[in-house]
Amino acid sequence: MNPHPDLTSSVLHGLGWYYLILFTMNLLWTVRSFKVDGEFDKRTPVVGGIPVAAVWAVLSAILLMLSAAHFTGGSDPAKFVIRLPEWFKNPVDAFFADPVVYFAGSVGLFWAMIRFREWWIRESVAWSMLQASLIFMGLSLSDYDFRQIVGKPDNVPIVAMLFIVSFLTWIYFKRAVENDKRIADGRPLVGSDDNDKVLVWPDLVYTELICMVVLTAGLIFWGVALEAPLEEPASSVKTPNPSKAPWYFLGLQEMLVYFDPWLAGVVLPGIILGGLMAIPYIDFNKAGNGYYCFKQRSFAICTFMFGFFPLWIALIVLGTFLRGPNWNFYGIYEVWDVHKVKAANNVNLSEFFWNAPVMSSFFGGLPKGSSVLTILVRESPGIVFIIGYFALLPPILGLTILRKYFVRMGVLRFLVFSNLALWMAILPLKMLLRWTFSLKYIVGIPEWFFNI
Amino acid sequence: MSVGDYIRNSQIWKSVFRHPAPTDRRNRVVVMLTNFFLHLHPVSAKQQGIALSYTWCMGGITFFLFLVETLTGVLLMFYYRPTLEWAFYDIQALRDVQTLGIMREIHRWGAHAMVITVWLHMYRVFLTGSYKPPREFNWVIGVLLLVLTLLLSFTGYLLPWDQLAIWAITVGSNMARAHPFLGGEGPGFQLLNMGGYDLITNASDAKFLLLGGRFVGEATLNRFYILHCVAVPLVAAGLIAIHFWRVRKDGGISQPL
Numbered sequence: 207m208n209p210h211p212d213l214t215s216s217v218l219h220g221l222g223w224y225y226l227i228l229f230t231m232n233l234l235w236t237v238r239s240f241k242v243d244g245e246f247d248k249r250t251p252v253v254g255g256i257p258v259a260a261v262w263a264v265l266s267a268i269l270l271m272l273s274a275a276h277f278t279g280g281s282d283p284a285k286f287v288i289r290l291p292e293w294f295k296n297p298v299d300a301f302f303a304d305p306v307v308y309f310a311g312s313v314g315l316f317w318a319m320i321r322f323r324e325w326w327i328r329e330s331v332a333w334s335m336l337q338a339s340l341i342f343m344g345l346s347l348s349d350y351d352f353r354q355i356v357g358k359p360d361n362v363p364i365v366a367m368l369f370i371v372s373f374l375t376w377i378y379f380k381r382a383v384e385n386d387k388r389i390a391d392g393r394p395l396v397g398s399d400d401n402d403k404v405l406v407w408p409d410l411v412y413t414e415l416i417c418m419v420v421l422t423a424g425l426i427f428w429g430v431a432l433e434a435p436l437e438e439p440a441s442s443v444k445t446p447n448p449s450k451a452p453w454y455f456l457g458l459q460e461m462l463v464y465f466d467p468w469l470a471g472v473v474l475p476g477i478i479l480g481g482l483m484a485i486p487y488i489d490f491n492k493a494g495n496g497y498y499c500f501k502q503r504s505f506a507i508c509t510f511m512f513g514f515f516p517l518w519i520a521l522i523v524l525g526t527f528l529r530g531p532n533w534n535f536y537g538i539y540e541v542w543d544v545h546k547v548k549a550a551n552n553v554n555l556s557e558f559f560w561n562a563p564v565m566s567s568f569f570g571g572l573p574k575g576s577s578v579l580t581i582l583v584r585e586s587p588g589i590v591f592i593i594g595y596f597a598l599l600p601p602i603l604g605l606t607i608l609r610k611y612f613v614r615m616g617v618l619r620f621l622v623f624s625n626l627a628l629w630m631a632i633l634p635l636k637m638l639l640r641w642t643f644s645l646k647y648i649v650g651i652p653e654w655f656f657n658i
Numbered sequence: 659m660s661v662g663d664y665i666r667n668s669q670i671w672k673s674v675f676r677h678p679a680p681t682d683r684r685n686r687v688v689v690m691l692t693n694f695f696l697h698l699h700p701v702s703a704k705q706q707g708i709a710l711s712y713t714w715c716m717g718g719i720t721f722f723l724f725l726v727e728t729l730t731g732v733l734l735m736f737y738y739r740p741t742l743e744w745a746f747y748d749i750q751a752l753r754d755v756q757t758l759g760i761m762r763e764i765h766r767w768g769a770h771a772m773v774i775t776v777w778l779h780m781y782r783v784f785l786t787g788s789y790k791p792p793r794e795f796n797w798v799i800g801v802l803l804l805v806l807t808l809l810l811s812f813t814g815y816l817l818p819w820d821q822l823a824i825w826a827i828t829v830g831s832n833m834a835r836a837h838p839f840l841g842g843e844g845p846g847f848q849l850l851n852m853g854g855y856d857l858i859t860n861a862s863d864a865k866f867l868l869l870g871g872r873f874v875g876e877a878t879l880n881r882f883y884i885l886h887c888v889a890v891p892l893v894a895a896g897l898i899a900i901h902f903w904r905v906r907k908d909g910g911i912s913q914p915l
């Protein structure tokens with residue numbers, strides 16, 4: 207018998223419940239989208255001659271049948287037909303099992319999220335996207351390897367986080383787009399006509415109480431449903447492969463692919479925290495304090511979201527779900543094969559420079575020797591690059607394209623701001639250089655443990 | 659007189675709650691002023707500032723999770739001995755033997771949830787521009803709270819003393835070894851030497867300080883235990899108090915001017 211069956215009867219039952227929940231959600235949604243302003247009415251919204259609610263009713267019916275099929279088809283799981291076909295899984299793995307595609311995809315998604323915000327905040331669009339992702343989850347859960355990694359108890363919170371973050375971002379954009387419009391028309395902000403002072407008892411205290419009860423119930427349910435992991439007793443000789451940091455640090459661990467530990471593990475985290483603390487002191491824009499908006503603060507919002515989505519959450523997802531043995535990249539349906547090898551033949555900037563035909567014919571290749579001077583000469587291209595990047599670029603930017611900011615911020619504030627921005631750009635930059643030129647280090651001085 | 663009225667009129671009840679039930683306007687004000695837990699709040703607030711759709715209640719949820727962690731954490735401490743001999747088996751017993759074993763699940767899932775809600779709280783504060791004057795400094799305190807939350811989670815990860823725990827901490831603490839100047843394999847550590855002897859070696863660097871040894875071992879378990887159960891929670895509780903104080907003193911939850 208196959209030791210790793212895609213489907214077992216307990217999985218089928220679980221999925222049956224899953225689709226039953228989706229069915230209930232969509233049933234409620236069908237009723238909701240039939241109503242007009244919360245009332246049953248003959249003027250229900252229609253697209254192309256069909257009531258919108260009918261579309262959701264069909265989806266609900268399909269989900270109910272899916273659920274029933276999973277409950278009744280459990281006797282012979284091996285023959286069960288509703289599962290992702292190989293012709294779907296293999297191309298998905300082949301295409302996405304690549305950090306380049308993944309990262310480019312997450313940046314593209316980020317761009318689309320902002321660019322098409324007015325489209326996707328619409329309730330029917332957002333609901334369709336939610337349903338699509340839930341059904342995708344359900345179908346994928348029929349795959350053994352997907353379940354292995356997504357179903358790990360410690361990884362469940364990450365999946366939950368993705369849904370919660372998306373929901374809250376949707377709430378944000380919905381409010382912000384509405385407020386943007388009102389600001390443009392000179393109308394008062396959302397809710398400002400209904401903003402009297404109210405007593406905290408009961409208006410706030412009750413909300414908090416309900417929150418606490420719901421949370422307590424949720425935590426107890428979660429605790430009963432999912433056992434906390436406990437692996438074998440610690441052993442300092444058996445190194446697991448891969449060895450992963452706790453999930454909330456996997457963004458940092460991912461940076462280790464591109465930078466040495468002193469940068470990825472010490473300097474960059476320090477800069478992230480310092481940069482976060484500096485935000486209130488470098489953001490000179492007075493608008494948008496105390497309400498949701500986008501247009502008045504588009505630069506600040508985009509920058510923060512770029513840090514939060516592609517550079518933090520997407521890297522955590524990458525590190526958790528897609529990095530396997532030897533820190534290789536694996537597709538979501540791919541077996542974690544320890545023997546998967548990926549040739550990494552990365553080259554330092556100094557080698558590019560001194561081994562270039564012109565340079566090597568003049569100077570005879572990479573300078574050899576271990577004196578301080580030879581090392582500095584050898585690495586001079588990278589050192590010049592780094593100094594140019596952090597010392598020359600800020601004033602140049604300040605006098606040209608960022609002049610507007612420079613004038614309003616003043617010298618010190620602008621220098622702090624531009625250096626932080628450059629630090630933030632350094633990870634995507636190094637990624638790009640790695641993928642295009644197989645660049646290993648910009649400055650590589652292993653003698654001093656100093657590699658950039 | 660009903661039993662309820664009898665209780666509410668007894669001397670004991672009245673000594674605890676110094677005013678009638680908050681059913682009318684006056685007593686709803688009084689309750690906020692006289693109750694220790696409620697006095698964290700103002701008596702009244704702008705409706706939109708306390709709206710769930712504005713704050714997402716994320717700061718409050720984070721605080722609630724902090725309290726849940728404290729409570730379940732104290733209960734877990736009754737069952738747990740931080741030694742190489744017992745740590746793992748005490749945790750295993752929580753799963754297999756102890757009635758209150760579910761506390762471990764709640765503690766662990768609560769910790770994950772708290773990391774997430776801190777991020778979301780920060781996200782909300784950023785999106786509403788609430789870090790802008792006069793609340794700049796409270797944002798800074800918030801970032802410190804974020805660090806402490808991650809530290810709490812990180813130090814707790816080691817305590818079950820299973821394979822997951824020690825290797826995650828090993829990966830994490832290897833970063834300390836690479837600390838510039840202060841790490842035994844970091845850039846510039848060779849500059850710190852006296853008469854030709856390195857001051858920073860792998861027995862005196864930042865990683866050693868963190869682990870209490872060159873590898874994750876018994877001393878590390880002890881250090882992380884104390885950090886996790888005493889030191890970090892105390893600092894976090896203090897900072898949370900300041901954070902709340904500042905929310906009030908900076909003019910309450912932010913609102914359009």
Ligand code: HEM
Pocket residue numbers: 713715716717718720721724776779780783786788789793796797798799800801803804807898901905910911912
């Ligand atoms: C243990 C962690 C934390 C706890 C328990 C906490 C708790 C709270 C609570 C209860 C509020 C009242 C409003 C609300 O619920 O949103 C608040 C407001 C605030 N928090 Fe936090 N917080 C924490 C971490 C942070 C972090 C990480 C930041 C930012 C980096 C932050 C920045 C702020 C600011 C600026 C306000 C004022 C918001 C406003 O007036 O609209 N806090 N916090």
